[in-house]
Amino acid sequence: MIYLVFINKEGKFNENTWLIDGNLFGGKGNLSIYVIENNGIRIMIDTSEKATVPKIIEKLKEFKIYPIHKIFLTHSHFDHVDGVHELQKLMRDTKIEILASENAIENLKNPDNMNEVFAAKMEPIKDVIPLKDNEIIDLNGLELKVLNFFGHTMDCIALFDKKHKNIFTGDAIIDKSSIYYFQPTFMPPDFHEAELIKTFQRLRNMKDELTSISLAHYGVWTDEDFNQIINNMESLHFATKDSIIKWYKENPSYNYLALKFHETFTPKSKIIKYGNIGYLERQMEFFVDSLKRSGFI
Numbered sequence: 001m002i003y004l005v006f007i008n009k010e011g012k013f014n015e016n017t018w019l020i021d022g023n024l025f026g027g028k029g030n031l032s033i034y035v036i037e038n039n040g041i042r043i044m045i046d047t048s049e050k051a052t053v054p055k056i057i058e059k060l061k062e063f064k065i066y067p068i069h070k071i072f073l074t075h076s077h078f079d080h081v082d083g084v085h086e087l088q089k090l091m092r093d094t095k096i097e098i099l100a101s102e103n104a105i106e107n108l109k110n111p112d113n114m115n116e117v118f119a120a121k122m123e124p125i126k127d128v129i130p131l132k133d134n135e136i137i138d139l140n141g142l143e144l145k146v147l148n149f150f151g152h153t154m155d156c157i158a159l160f161d162k163k164h165k166n167i168f169t170g171d172a173i174i175d176k177s178s179i180y181y182f183q184p185t186f187m188p189p190d191f192h193e194a195e196l197i198k199t200f201q202r203l204r205n206m207k208d209e210l211t212s213i214s215l216a217h218y219g220v221w222t223d224e225d226f227n228q229i230i231n232n233m234e235s236l237h238f239a240t241k242d243s244i245i246k247w248y249k250e251n252p253s254y255n256y257l258a259l260k261f262h263e264t265f266t267p268k269s270k271i272i273k274y275g276n277i278g279y280l281e282r283q284m285e286f287f288v289d290s291l292k293r294s295g296f297i
């Protein structure tokens with residue numbers, strides 16, 4: 001019997017939490033949406049992009065977790081928040097509360113900067129309820145704790161479900177979408193390394209209270225896989241950052257960087273075989289942009 005420690009299948013994965021594929025950019029396994037339900041109240045974590053919201057609504061109905069009452073935004077990047085208006089529109093009989101870090105309020109209200117960086121067309125999101133570090137969201141008796149997990153952006157927050165020993169970290173820690181593919185978390189426009197290192201330490205300090213980590217990109221990593229992420233996240237950050245800086249000095253072509261990244265860090269991944277070199281090149285462009293903005297290049 002194979003003991004499954006990576007949960008990437010849509011559906012219910014603990015007593016009251018579901019995973020739904022956000023179908024970001026039309027692909028499977030690119031972005032997870034989570035829904036936690038307790039005593040009839042449901043909170044959704046992140047939204048994916050506007051275009052995929054009808055599919056998400058279908059899944060909510062299929063899993064009998066429709067409608068949603070609260071949306072928790074892990075940070076203000078496009079792929080996590082773009083679906084807000086469409087979700088509100090398609091669930092218009094329900095008043096949905098939007099929650100985000102107090103640091104995200106301005107970015108959500110004025111997305112011009114984010115739109116420029118990511119060539120996106122996000123519309124302003126207003127009336128967001130600001131969350132502070134260590135604040136508790138009480139989901140009809142289930143306590144969910146908000147934790148500032150800055151670094152990837154300066155408005156990243158995690159949600160800690162103590163009862164189920166699970167933490168939702170958005171993009172704050174790592175992207176890991178299969179056992180063979182991962183990517184680091186330094187992204188424009190606000191990557192802040194000192195804050196990221198603090199976030200790594202904060203997560204390590206909580207290790208005994210957790211058995212799983214739920215990533216935005218992608219899925220729920222448990223047991224040995226969870227331990228591996230905790231043990232390797234910081235060294236993988238530095239290894240990828242240092243390599244990208246070095247390769248960029250050798251040859252500042254995103255194709256070169258993508259091929260080097262693939263051969264060095266994810267050689268068994270099928271990402272290039274599936275014709276996704278363009279995707280990887282775009283990621284390299286973002287990494288370099290964030291390293292330039294934060295003064296490393």
Ligand SMILES: [Zn+2]
Pocket residue numbers: 075077152171187
């Ligand atoms: Zn992000």
